[in-house]
Amino acid sequence: MSRLVGLVRPLAGYMVLAIAMGLVGHLCATALTVLGAYGILSVMGEASLPLAGIAGAMALCAVARGALRYGEQACNHFIAFKLLALIRDRVFRALRRLAPAKLEGRGKGELISVITSDIELLEVFYAHTISPALIALAFCAILIGFIGSFSVVLGIYAAFAYATVGIVLPWLASRASGDDGLRFRTRSGELSGFVLDSLRGLDEIQQYDRGAERLDELRERTRALSVDEERLKRVAGRNAAASGAVVLVFDIGMLLLSAWVCGGQEPTGVLVPTVTLMGSFGPTIALANLGSTLQGTFAAGNRVLDILDESPRVTDVTGHEPVSFSGAAARDVAFAYENEPVLRGISLEAPEGAIVGITGRSGSGKSTLLKLFMRFWLPDSGSVEVSGRSVSDINTPDLRALEGFVTQDTHLFRGTIKQNLLIAKQDASDEEIEGACRKASVHEFIRTLPQGYDTPVGELGDALSGGERQRIGLARAFLHDASFLLLDEPTSNLDSLNEAVVLRALARERAGRTVLLVSHRASTMRIADTVISVERGRVC
Numbered sequence: 001m002s003r004l005v006g007l008v009r010p011l012a013g014y015m016v017l018a019i020a021m022g023l024v025g026h027l028c029a030t031a032l033t034v035l036g037a038y039g040i041l042s043v044m045g046e047a048s049l050p051l052a053g054i055a056g057a058m059a060l061c062a063v064a065r066g067a068l069r070y071g072e073q074a075c076n077h078f079i080a081f082k083l084l085a086l087i088r089d090r091v092f093r094a095l096r097r098l099a100p101a102k103l104e105g106r107g108k109g110e111l112i113s114v115i116t117s118d119i120e121l122l123e124v125f126y127a128h129t130i131s132p133a134l135i136a137l138a139f140c141a142i143l144i145g146f147i148g149s150f151s152v153v154l155g156i157y158a159a160f161a162y163a164t165v166g167i168v169l170p171w172l173a174s175r176a177s178g179d180d181g182l183r184f185r186t187r188s189g190e191l192s193g194f195v196l197d198s199l200r201g202l203d204e205i206q207q208y209d210r211g212a213e214r215l216d217e218l219r220e221r222t223r224a225l226s227v228d229e230e231r232l233k234r235v236a237g238r239n240a241a242a243s244g245a246v247v248l249v250f251d252i253g254m255l256l257l258s259a260w261v262c263g264g265q266e267p268t269g270v271l272v273p274t275v276t277l278m279g280s281f282g283p284t285i286a287l288a289n290l291g292s293t294l295q296g297t298f299a300a301g302n303r304v305l306d307i308l309d310e311s312p313r314v315t316d317v318t319g320h321e322p323v324s325f326s327g328a329a330a331r332d333v334a335f336a337y338e339n340e341p342v343l344r345g346i347s348l349e350a351p352e353g354a355i356v357g358i359t360g361r362s363g364s365g366k367s368t369l370l371k372l373f374m375r376f377w378l379p380d381s382g383s384v385e386v387s388g389r390s391v392s393d394i395n396t397p398d399l400r401a402l403e404g405f406v407t408q409d410t411h412l413f414r415g416t417i418k419q420n421l422l423i424a425k426q427d428a429s430d431e432e433i434e435g436a437c438r439k440a441s442v443h444e445f446i447r448t449l450p451q452g453y454d455t456p457v458g459e460l461g462d463a464l465s466g467g468e469r470q471r472i473g474l475a476r477a478f479l480h481d482a483s484f485l486l487l488d489e490p491t492s493n494l495d496s497l498n499e500a501v502v503l504r505a506l507a508r509e510r511a512g513r514t515v516l517l518v519s520h521r522a523s524t525m526r527i528a529d530t531v532i533s534v535e536r537g538r539v540c
């Protein structure tokens with residue numbers, strides 16, 4: 001909670017303004033009933049205040065109450081949405097810091113749920129929790145003083161009433177809801193993950209006729225979530241009823257107590273404290289109602305803060321001398337994902353101008369080795385070197401400029417084919433783009449599309465075949481014009497004709513470059529100068 005509050009610091013001025021307006025606004029609201037009481041006393045001849053003055057003051061209070069309430073809400077929501085923007089910005093920055101190593105293992109659906117609904121839920125905390133709590137505190141202190149001016153006993157009673165409604169009841173409510181809020185948020189995150197997973201695997205679900213099963217599970221998860229929500233709402237409803245009843249009991253108690261304490265004097269001492277207490281539970285009830293929602297809000301806050309706190313496995317490197325490419329090597333490299341050893345002392349030399357082929361059984365760690373050269377992960381022991389320097393001693397932007405990585409899955413962003421190619425080199429001319437696409441044997445295909453290079457790629461690139469996507473990935477790598485190419489199964493989806501074009505281009509481009517080429521295909525391996533075979537994380 002203190003960390004969430006700490007984020008408000010840059011907007012403290014607005015917070016003070018919101019509290020001041022809220023406090024004065026609530027005082028105006030209570031003043032309306034108190035002035036009403038004085039009006040009745042004046043009519044009865046028990047008070048000597050002019051009725052016109054009372055009516056004028058009431059009108060003023062009513063108008064002020066409206067304006068101040070608007071101002072308070074405007075300030076609170078300004079703070080809340082500014083902070084949500086700030087938190088989103090921080091979360092995205094944290095994700096950039098954590099990517100790609102940590103994100104590979106994290107459930108994407110859960111992450112999406114944090115980015116969207118959890119952050120959104122913090123609005124409740126910033127707009128409806130912090131300032132109402134402080135307003136309630138200041139407001140109660142003032143009213144305890146006012147009621148206490150009639151009799152100390154009544155002041156103490158009012159303090160007890162406010163504390164019960166504003167502190168004890170929310171505390172009990174929070175205990176009653178237990179970790180329901182947390183469970184609800186977690187389940188809702190898991191449901192998002194499940195839906196995303198189902199959408200991604202729609203083809204498999206249809207092929208193996210698992211639709212009904214999947215739907216049943218979706219229903220079951222939704223049902224469990226609604227049970228949790230129902231319980232949360234039931235507790236919230238019960239709390240609202242309980243606080244309403246307790247307030248009434250305190251009002252009646254105040255009437256009896258003031259009659260007993262001040263009964264011998266004029267009726268002002270009975271009527272005014274009673275009416276004041278009756279009309280002043282607004283801010284404390286607002287606090288009491290927060291009791292049940294607060295759990296969920298803090299659970300969301302925790303999940304957001306967890307992401308901000310997560311420390312990256314790999315941090316960017318800066319401050320080193322720039323380096324020009326002169327070959328790469330891995331020396332006795334060992335690496336494990338968590339506790340699962342993948343590479344066990346691998347060594348290889350990839351001199352400038354060489355094409356080094358890497359083969360090996362599926363799961364033997366070939367892609368992992370390429371990722372270590374990209375410095376997506378760090379080796380547990382041994383060293384991964386580019387130009388004779390550990391990749392950890394090369395500035396990350398320099399390393400990215402030196403290396404071109406083609407993964408097994410080429411991701412295409414929403415946008416045109418040209419925009420997707422420009423990711424590799426933002427200022428590339430049309431000729432350069434075309435040249436790269438010819439090398440990747442994809443130019444002719446793009447030309448047949450209705451809008452050529454300006455054809456929009458469908459969301460997730462589903463509109464293109466695996467081979468077409470792969471060739472666009474290769475075209476990106478050619479466009480990037482890196483000295484060190486890391487190609488992970490670049491021809492796996494290509495027919496032999498396209499494979500031949502791509503391999504010829506690679507052979508032509510090899511001068512001054514080094515290529516690490518992972519492939520299961522013997523035909524692809526033919527262009528390699530040396531081929532190493534990786535088995536169970538070792539070169540054999």
Ligand SMILES: Nc1ncnc2c1ncn2[C@@H]1O[C@H](COP(=O)(O)OP(=O)(O)OP(=O)(O)O)[C@@H](O)[C@H]1O
Binds near residue numbers: 105361363366367369
């Ligand atoms: N992010 C990750 N977290 C945990 N384990 C991983 C991760 N990525 C890969 N692995 C595991 O590491 C092992 C090596 O994977 P890797 O992708 O490097 O193998 P590969 O030789 O490239 O396989 P393939 O030929 O099938 O592409 C596999 O057992 C895989 O399950």
